[in-house]
Amino acid sequence: MTESLLSIRDLEVSYGAVQVLFGIGLEVRAGEIVSIIGPNGAGKSTVIKAVVGLVPAQSGCIVFAGRDITNLPAHAVPALGIGYVPQGRIVFAQMTVADNLEMGAFLQKDARKRRAAVQTVFERFPRLYERRSQPAGKLSGGEQQMLAIGRALMLNPRLVILDEPSLGLSPKYVDLIFEQLLALRDQGRTLLMVEQNAARALELSDRGYALELGHNRFADTGAKLLANADVRRMYLGGV
Numbered sequence: 001m002t003e004s005l006l007s008i009r010d011l012e013v014s015y016g017a018v019q020v021l022f023g024i025g026l027e028v029r030a031g032e033i034v035s036i037i038g039p040n041g042a043g044k045s046t047v048i049k050a051v052v053g054l055v056p057a058q059s060g061c062i063v064f065a066g067r068d069i070t071n072l073p074a075h076a077v078p079a080l081g082i083g084y085v086p087q088g089r090i091v092f093a094q095m096t097v098a099d100n101l102e103m104g105a106f107l108q109k110d111a112r113k114r115r116a117a118v119q120t121v122f123e124r125f126p127r128l129y130e131r132r133s134q135p136a137g138k139l140s141g142g143e144q145q146m147l148a149i150g151r152a153l154m155l156n157p158r159l160v161i162l163d164e165p166s167l168g169l170s171p172k173y174v175d176l177i178f179e180q181l182l183a184l185r186d187q188g189r190t191l192l193m194v195e196q197n198a199a200r201a202l203e204l205s206d207r208g209y210a211l212e213l214g215h216n217r218f219a220d221t222g223a224k225l226l227a228n229a230d231v232r233r234m235y236l237g238g239v
């Protein structure tokens with residue numbers, strides 16, 4: 001079995017006095033797409049935020065590529081080879097599409113390499129190239145999500161973490177985003193995502209984790225989770 005690229009053990013997180021994660025465990029092996037599913041408030045985003053240093057782990061450990069990254073500050077995470085696409089398509093609205101992408105490579109001091117990375121994103125998303133000089137705030141929701149993903153790819157990360165990449169997008173863009181996720185995996189990247197579109201996410205995931213009130217509830221291959229009657233009833237609308 002391939003060694004884990006990302007390994008989360010016994011993760012506990014609290015916001016103030018309120019504990020929201022209780023002993024969460026999760027493994028992502030190199031080359032996999034792994035999804036975290038669960039109802040609103042289950043703690044999905046919090047798991048991701050702990051990995052990228054946006055919330056502190058109270059206990060437990062997070063290991064990436066053999067290195068303990070528990071409670072590393074968020075600013076140190078991109079250089080590790082982890083790209084993060086936050087929930088809600090956060091882009092710099094006043095800045096152009098091209099400048100937004102450049103921001104994703106602020107660690108890359110070589111301007112030529114930075115521009116080459118922007119070109120690579122434009123090849124992946126031709127629509128962003130067409131709109132490269134426009135302020136990001138003028139883009140449609142689907143285009144902003146492409147931009148947020150493109151920005152996370154600028155430093156050529158091994159692991160891309162996406163929080164609700166399809167949330168609020170029109171069906172056309174949902175298809176496009178999911179196609180892009182598969183393309184990223186086929187190009188050798190590893191993906192960890194949270195998705196409210198749980199059935200769709202599990203269809204393309206190698207494995208998935210279902211959370212309930214901050215606890216691990218189910219963990220299995222995407223196909224087995226989709227076939228599991230309890231998972232279907234609890235997480236997939238009972239169909």
Ligand SMILES: Nc1ncnc2c1ncn2[C@@H]1O[C@H](COP(=O)(O)OP(=O)(O)OP(=O)(O)O)[C@@H](O)[C@H]1O
Nearest residue numbers: 015016020038039040041042043044045046047087
């Ligand atoms: N900054 C915060 N301060 C206090 N409580 C928070 C904060 N962020 C999240 N919570 C609480 O922690 C719990 C887990 O939230 P989290 O955002 O991780 O859930 P989620 O599964 O991503 O939900 P959603 O599907 O709504 O995005 C919820 O009860 C939420 O209200």
Ligand SMILES: [Mg+2]
Nearest residue numbers: 044045046087
């Ligand atoms: Mg969330």
